Amino acid sequence: MFDLKTKISNKPIFIDLFAGAGGLSEGFVRAGFDPVVHVEADPGAAYTLRTREAFHLLKGRGDLTAYFAYLSGQLKRNELYSQAFGTGSNSVINDTIGAESLSKIFDLLDARIGTRRLDLIVGGPPCQAYSLVGRARSEQKMVGDQRNYLFVYYAEFLRRYRPNFFIFENVVGLLTAREVDGTRYFDMMLTLFKELGYSVEYQVIAADEHGIPQKRKRIILVGTRGRKCGFFPELDKVPTDFLVEDAIGDLPSLRAGKGAPYITSLEKPPSRWLVQSGLLSGTGCTTWHEARPHNPRDLRIFKKVVNKWNKKGERLSYNDLPEVLKTHSNRNSFLDRFKVVAADLPASHTVVAHIAKDGNYYIHPDNAQNRSLTPREAARLQTFPDDFYFESASGKPSRTSAFKQIGNAVPVLLAEQIARKFVENWS
Known part of the structure; x- marks a missing residue:
């Protein structure tokens, strides 16, 4: 046999x-x-x-x-x-x-x-x-x-x-x-x-x-x-003794539109979960920590979404936004189209390939950064090692290509x- x-x-x-x-x-x-x-x-x-x-x-x-x-x-x-x-x-x-x-x-x-x-x-x-x-x-x-x-x-x-x-x-x-x-x-x-x-x-x-x-x-x-x-x-069940913050909290702070696809130094100590996971590169560096830019209206919405979660533990419905911030005519479905990746929960919501289209469903939990997740943060939630690099067909770094690959992965x-x-x- x-x-x-x-x-x-x-x-x-x-x-x-x-x-x-x-x-x-x-x-x-x-x-x-x-x-x-x-x-x-x-x-x-x-x-x-x-x-x-x-x-x-x-x-x-x-x-x-x-x-x-x-x-x-x-x-x-x-x-x-x-x-x-x-x-x-x-x-x-x-x-x-x-x-x-x-x-x-x-x-x-x-x-x-x-x-x-x-x-x-x-x-x-x-x-x-x-x-x-x-x-x-x-x-x-x-x-x-x-x-x-x-x-x-x-x-x-x-x-x-x-x-x-x-x-x-x-x-x-x-x-x-x-x-x-x-x-x-x-x-x-x-x-x-x-x-x-x-x-x-x-x-x-x-x-x-x-x-x-x-x-x-x-x-x-x-x-x-x-x-x-x-x-x-x-498979053995694994007790949850970590939070989303433990997966992404050591990455450098960024504002929208900042960061780089190439090597970035990790400036904060990693969590115990990261050390035990074996995802760290051993060089104190990673890649694809690059935030996409956002328009001013979305950034205002992001702040409201994050504030409501961090202060009340509640998700914001699209219909709760001031009219001046609403641009979608559909008010009956997809009301959670803006969603924070909560740092204080043991697991984020599912990372899917649509993250390549926009980051509105994957808002970073730190309002001081006021942005959506970077590809590396999404990759951490998908437990890709930090030295794993996401390519494009052209050879030029493509954030969209990276997000799509990450969202489709096991x-x-x-x-x-x-x-x-x-x-x-x-x-």
């Missing part, structure tokens, strides 16, 4: 499909797994994956000088890659998974995997088609959206490579999303995976119950070959817990 405990010294190998910025992959790397291939459609996220792979390669050689020179703006991206990869290739396939690309992706995967046996496939297709918000905003409720069927292509990787296990991650809305005839996509998935010879178990996991400073629920499907039951890796420390449970329980 496959024994993960003995293989861990040789690093069990996996591929990450629909990889995004690599939150899920990073968690497995931290637990001792080796990602041989990432497949990601978004060019910015694909570069993020390459840069992170460069980090791990250089760290493995015991010299991160080139990496931190890059984060300081002293090296260009291609120069970093040259030092990390040399004349070899990286693990990232930047392509859209679909009928037209599948054969090409398989050829590239075959070359990377070689004669090795693939242990695990992880990943989750884009969630817009299954999400409750996505369906609410769609006139057709996302019925017929081709992204509903991306699980079919995920299954093709299972059919070809027959990994011992797979993990499929997505939004909780997957449990209720239906086809025109009322059939749940979720049931279609389970049937398909069973036809391929996999037993599947699943749970809805709340990140804040497992030491993540964010309320984020996701459905996790775990499959294993053969007819089995009771194999889902049960919390790194949650992924690490899942990975470690594989090692503990699956032999």
Whole structure:
């Protein structure tokens, strides 16, 4: 029988499909797994994956000088890659998974995997088609959206490579999303995976119950070959002994429009939670602590939102604003469109990709700073390490690209817990 405990010294190998910025992959790397291939459609996220792979390669050689020179703006991206990869290739396939690309992706995967046996496939297709918000905003409720069927292509990787296990991650809305005839996509998935010879178990996991400073629920499907039951890796509940302030409070104070995407020194002592989490870089620095600018009207609203929470512990409804500050005609829904990330709670509300559009739903709790969250603060809530750098397609820093990748990711420390449970329980 496959024994993960003995293989861990040789690093069990996996591929990450629909990889995004690599939150899920990073968690497995931290637990001792080796990602041989990432497949990601978004060019910015694909570069993020390459840069992170460069980090791990250089760290493995015991010299991160080139990496931190890059984060300081002293090296260009291609120069970093040259030092990390040399004349070899990286693990990232930047392509859209679909009928037209599948054969090409398989050829590239075959070359990377070689004669090795693939242990695990992880990943989750884009969630817009299954999400409750996505369906609410769609006139057709996302019925017929081709992204509903991306699980079919995920299954093709299972059919070809027959990994011992797979993990499929997505939004909780997957449990209720239906086809025109009322059939749940979720049931279609389970049937398909069973036809391929996999037993599947699943749970809805709340990140804040497992030491993540964010309320984020996701459905996790775990499959294993053969007819089995009771194999889902049960995560330990983590007592909440920290606050959101412990996750972001050590970052330098900024006003709206200030900060930088490159290296920033951490001027305040980190919290006990940050030290124990292993997210600190070890250099006393981080990146992407750059606040977006805001217009004067929004800054006035931010102050009211923060004051009401800090003084009364109450959320501000849009209808409570003075008329002079109201610009939206819709007064019946989305009344919490301005929301503070409360420092005195053990978990923030969910960080989603919409944070790339504006920061009104993610207002910093310190009124003296009067702004929305920076990408690094959002990344801390998603438990990305401080030395994790978010790229863009162009090579020029893009706050929008960083926010989108962060909002779409799996919390790194949650992924690490899942990975470690594989090692503990699956032999």
